[in-house]
Amino acid sequence: MLKKASSGQKLFSAEKFDIRTYTMIAALILMWIGFTYLTSKGFTDMDGSFITSRNISNLVRQMAIVGIMGTGMVLVIVTGGIDLSVGSVMGFVGCIGAALQVWHGMSTTEVIFICLSLGALIGLLEGSLIAYTGVPAFIITLGGMLVFRGGVLGITHGTTVAPLQKSMVYFGQSYLSEVISPVIAVVAIVFLVGSEIVRRKTKEKYNNLNEPLNKMIVRCIVYSALVVATVAILNSYRGIPIPVLIMLVLVIIVTFIAEKTTFGRRVYAIGGNIDAAKYSGINVERNIAFVYALNGLLAAVAGLILAARLNAGTPEAGLNLELDAIAAAVIGGTSMTGGVGKVVGAILGALIMATIDNGMSMMNLDAYWQYIVKGLILGAAVWFDIKTKKGSSKVKVDTDSSNSNGITETNCIGKAKI
Template structure:
C-alpha cells in the first residue's frame, strides 16, 4: 500500500484511508489460522496426505465438526452482544440444560407435541434472560455475580425436573432439529439463493451509495468480496452434500448468525449496545436508555440459550442432565473472545464467534482423531484463547481484555 493512500493521525499512527478501512484483516487472519489448523490436522491424520480416506478432511468428519460446533456457535452469537455491553453471562450453559430437560419432560411425561414445546421453551429462555438482565441493569448487581447465581440456580433446576433420571425418548419431529440433514437439492437451492442474495445485496448497496454520493470502493473490490463469500458457500455445500447434506442445527446456527449480525450492525438497538459497552457514561449522555437496552440483551441471550437447549435435547434424544457439567457457557465466551470480542466492551462481531467456535471444534475434533489425550485439547484451546487476545492487543495497540 503506497503512502499517499494512508494518512497520519494526531497520535502519530497511519490509518488507512477510505474504503480500505473496511477490509477486515482480523477475520482474514482468523480464516488463515483455521486453514492452517485444518492443513495440520489433515497432514497428521493422513500420513502426510498419502491416504485421505480416514483423515480429518473427509466430508463425513467435516460434517460432524460443524454439527459439534453448532450449539456453542449459537450461544456465542448472544454472548458477543452481552460481552460487547461490557457484561458476561455465566448462566447460559445450565439454562440451556434446564430448558432442554423441561422440553424432554413436556414431551415424555406430559406428551406435548413438538411445536408448543418449542414456543413455550423459547419463551421461558427469554424470560429467564430478561429476569437476570433486569437484576443486572436495574438493581445494579454485577453481571458476573447475577449470572453465576443463575448458573447455580438452574443447575438445581435441572435436578428438580429430572430427579437424576434420564427423560427419554423424544419424538421424531423433535429429534429432527438435532439430527436431521437438509436434502442435497434443498441444500443447493439454499446455497444458490444465498449466493444470489449476496450479489443482490451488494448491488443494491452500491446503487444506494451512488445515489447518496458515498460510493468510494472500486467495483473489483466488491466483486472479490462477493466471490470469496460465494466460494465458501459453494465449497461448504459441496462438501456437506457429499456426506448427508446440511445438518439442521448448523442451518439454525447460520440463520441465527445472520439475524444477530443484522441486529448488531444494522439496527439502532445494536448501535446502542456497542455505545453502552464502549463508554456507558457517554451513552447515557447521548440519551440512550442504558438499563432497558441492557435488559433486552440478556433476554436475547436467554432466548439463544433456549434454542441451544432444544437442539441439545434433540441430539441426545433425552433431557441433557449432564449439561451442568459441560461448561458450555465458558466455550461460548471463549468462542466470542477468540472471535475478536473485547472483554472491556464496545468491540466484537457476531460472525467472529462462529469462527471462534469452529476453531475450537476443529481442535477438539482434530486432536481426538490424532488419538491424543483429551488433556491436549484443553491445553491448546487455552493457549489459543490467550494468544488471540495478545494478538489483538498487539495489532490494536490497546488493552482489550
C-alpha cells in the same frame, strides 16, 4: 475536525476487525491442513481422515450449538457484560423440554414455545438484575450458573430423560435433502452479493466509498466459491444438517438486529461509552435487559437442539459450554472491554473451537489437551485485542499532537456526545 476523527476511528476499527478475521481464517486453514496430515498418515490414506465429507458434516453440526450461543454472547460482551450462566440455562431449558415430552406427552410445538419463552424470561430476569440493581454481571450470572446447574440435576434426578418424539429429534439429527441444498446455496450467494452491492451503493450515496470495484468483485467470488464448496462437501455425505441451517438463519437475523436497527446501534453505543449513551438519551437499563433476554432466547434454542441431537435430556447438558461460547465470541473479534464485535465472528470462533475438539479426538489425544489448546488460543486472542487497542491509542495520540488548541480529539468527541 470531529467528523474526520469519527471517520478515521471507524476505518481503523474496520481494519482491525479485518486483520483479526484474516488471521483467524489463516489459523483455521492451517489447523485443517495439520489435522488432515496427522490423521491421514501424511496425506497417504485419506479414508477416515479429518477432511472427509462425513467428518466435515459432523464438525459443522457440532459447532452449530456453540455458534448459536456465541451469537448471543457477542451482544452481551459488546455491552461490557458477561454471561457465565448461559451453558447452565441451555442445559436447564433442554431438560425441561425433554421432561415435558417424555413425562407429560406434550407436542413438539408446545415444548418449543414453552422452552423459548422460558429462556427469554430467564435472560430478561438476569439482565434486569444486572441493569437495575448495579450488581456486576459476573456475580449475577455466576449465581445463575449455580442455580440452573442445580435445576438440571433436580429435573433429571441425575438420570437421562429419553426418548424424545421424532418431530423433536428432527431438529437435531436430520439433514436437508440433496435437492434442496443447492437451492439454499443459490439463495445464500444472492444474499451475499446483494448485501455487498447495497453496501457499496450506500457508501456511494454518502460519498464514503474508498474501495475499488474489483476488490468487491473478488470478495464476492471468494464468498460464492466458499458457499458452493461447503454445500458440495455436505451434499457428498447426507446434505446440510438442520442445526447448521438454524444457526445460519439466526446469525442473519441477529446480524441484522445488531447492524441495521436502532436497538443494535444503542447496544454498541452502550459498550463504547455508557455515560455518553446515557447523556444522549438511551435507556441503558432497558436495552441491557433486552440483550440478556435475547441471549437467553438463543441459549434456549441451543438447548433444544442439543436435546434433539442426543434424543434425551442429560444431567451433563450444557456443562462448561458457557466457556466455549465466550471463547467463540472473543476469538471471533469481540472485545472484552465492550463496544466492538461482530456476530459473524462468533461463528468463525465456534468453528475453530469445534475443529480443536474434533481434530484432537480423531487423533485419540487425551481430553486435557483440548482444554490446554483452547486456553492458549483464547489468551492469544485477548492479547491480540489488547495490542491492537494500544496501536489505536498511539494513532490517536499522534493525531492529537497536531491540534493547536491543546485539546485532544478524544475529549472533543466525548463533549460532542454529551
